[in-house]
Amino acid sequence: MPEAVAALTERGARTRERILLAAREVFEEQGFLDTRITHITRRARVAYGSFYTYFPTKEAVFFELADRLFEDMTTHEPATAATPAERIRGVNRAYYEAYRRNARLMAIVEQVATFNEEFAGRRRAHRAWHVERSARAIRRWQRDGAVDATLDPRMAARALAAMVDHSLYLWLVHDGGPDAGTLLDTLDALTARALGLPG
């Protein structure tokens, strides 16, 4: 979120991009806390001072990377589906793919969110957007009679999103194995049954 993006020359834009790329790599390898500005500039093959030509702080680069990440996590929508169960399956698979692509950076996102209040806010907003979308789907399905009307749609969306999100986090960032197939099948099944959808 640079204040003066417009003013960048072609060359400047390239340097900026090199720094962003390098920062992502280093953050993923070392974590935010252990990353030094030197690590980033060395990786980007630019001078130490050049970092501050484009970003005011270490947080700033990270925020921009996270913005791009959230964008990427949101835009890859699955094709439309015939039934709610298929819809759920499609969304879960798409989310899994996006998470897998970005797992290393997602780990850093969790890290930074635990000590940077501002960033925690952004993360919350991003999550709320997801939850809200799910809640709308559940409400729709309740109106259609496909889902039990006694469920609180917002709360159910929260809980199911937490299940999927945290399961993927633990699997892809911490102690998952090579095969996520069973995990994904289980998530699909649990979600569908929890909502009372026909398998």
Next chain:
Amino acid sequence: MPEAVAALTERGARTRERILLAAREVFEEQGFLDTRITHITRRARVAYGSFYTYFPTKEAVFFELADRLFEDMTTHEPATAATPAERIRGVNRAYYEAYRRNARLMAIVEQVATFNEEFAGRRRAHRAWHVERSARAIRRWQRDGAVDATLDPRMAARALAAMVDHSLYLWLVHDGGPDAGTLLDTLDALTARALGLPG
């Protein structure tokens, strides 16, 4: 100049406890990263150096607090229940109570787990213990015919534990409201239905 002594005098044990208590308070208020040893010693009303009489590092106090915390999160078992659904409800409520008691410190636990590999390992082990216990229950219910036999018990336990755990984390640490009643009811309902238990 004893280093993390085993044998303590009565007086020494008291001072050590004061430091632990103070550390917990400060960690909860400032987070692990922003906590300075001075903050802890000032709060405990002991000299700066006294911290190091009892703990070799800031990590060490935290680890001990976390051990006590895990202990507390594990030992408060609910009364026995008649049906699986009642059992789930009981476990969830007990876990919620324990989480609520310790929410502030749990937030720090998440923080430290994101950058301290050793601690992440301990946390993983603690989580695995919980999951394993749930998996055993699910297997039992499957043998009894109460739960669909096609579900992978270990994976289902993982996912449902992730749901409950992360929901409580988000609610109690981040953006929950004063009333957790609906959340708990939703968690109970979703868990029971996901497993195919009669409401």
Next chain:
Amino acid sequence: MPEAVAALTERGARTRERILLAAREVFEEQGFLDTRITHITRRARVAYGSFYTYFPTKEAVFFELADRLFEDMTTHEPATAATPAERIRGVNRAYYEAYRRNARLMAIVEQVATFNEEFAGRRRAHRAWHVERSARAIRRWQRDGAVDATLDPRMAARALAAMVDHSLYLWLVHDGGPDAGTLLDTLDALTARALGLPG
């Protein structure tokens, strides 16, 4: 934040040199142990952190100063001499001059060698080089019949080097007087006679 860089700009090289110079002065005045990094940076009129731009530790500056010192103690060779006795006299005077120039730092060299094993090793190597050179001369003189062949040349070189070295150390660092003439004459005479050379 470069760590002990090889490539330096002109300006960087100047600053580095200022720090080295200041370090030598402070070491000579206070000794290695009582020297604080602040003392050095204050003397050099640079910021505290600038010390660490060029040297990783206090030991590192000292090692570099010692390397230069050993270089200086080694390279000032006396003019060639006609007789062994004249040769001895020439070497002794040259060594005395070099020692006098560097007496304050030599004192610190002794200090550091008593507690830093790595440095003691370097010092030993430097001494061995000197002893070996003397041993070669003694062997040559033995072949020429000028020196008694029953003497162990290596051991004699060791002992005589110890005599000269330690005498100068005690004289120039500890309790010598203003006039070293008698000392030098005595060292020349004792060395020559000990080897059985004609006065």
Next chain:
Amino acid sequence: MPEAVAALTERGARTRERILLAAREVFEEQGFLDTRITHITRRARVAYGSFYTYFPTKEAVFFELADRLFEDMTTHEPATAATPAERIRGVNRAYYEAYRRNARLMAIVEQVATFNEEFAGRRRAHRAWHVERSARAIRRWQRDGAVDATLDPRMAARALAAMVDHSLYLWLVHDGGPDAGTLLDTLDALTARALGLPG
């Protein structure tokens, strides 16, 4: 050099001795600088505070150990000898034996003398006493016509003492081998010849 030795009870004297013994061991193993009061008290199996019951500072124990050491290095006199050469040989052997017994502590003596001005003074006085005794012997031998009268007796004594002392230091503390025979023979021979004594 305790101020209140007289007031020690039998039990107190024993504790004090235990501390002195332990201190010597630890100093020898770790050096003065790396020795901590705890190391000493642990080794002596006394309470931390007991150290300060008997010695005001770390330096104080060391000074007392050094006093005893100097005493031991001085009092073991060789049997009377017939000729100056035999006398020299006898003194050198006795000094070698004493040095060998105390080599580890002598190393620490050198260490402390490099940074403690007060102790350097004591060491100087001890050395002066030795040198003076040698100078007297040389003067006597000069009067007897056994040694060349042109030699400055004080200066020669200084130089020859430096030779023996430093040779033994380097041999026993730094890089000597198991067999000191050749070294001692060389020292005897060099000393005798340097003074012009008949072998």
Next chain:
DNA sequence: TATGAATGAGCGTTCATTCAT
């Protein structure tokens, strides 16, 4: 724009010494 040297506040840790019991 690009460079890399300069800055200095900040913090963890050590350990000799004191003191209450």
Next chain:
DNA sequence: TATGAATGAACGCTCATTCAT
């Protein structure tokens, strides 16, 4: 005497940020 807990000044090192060129 003996004990061991309590004290806190001291110092090395880090590293984000600034600045001169």
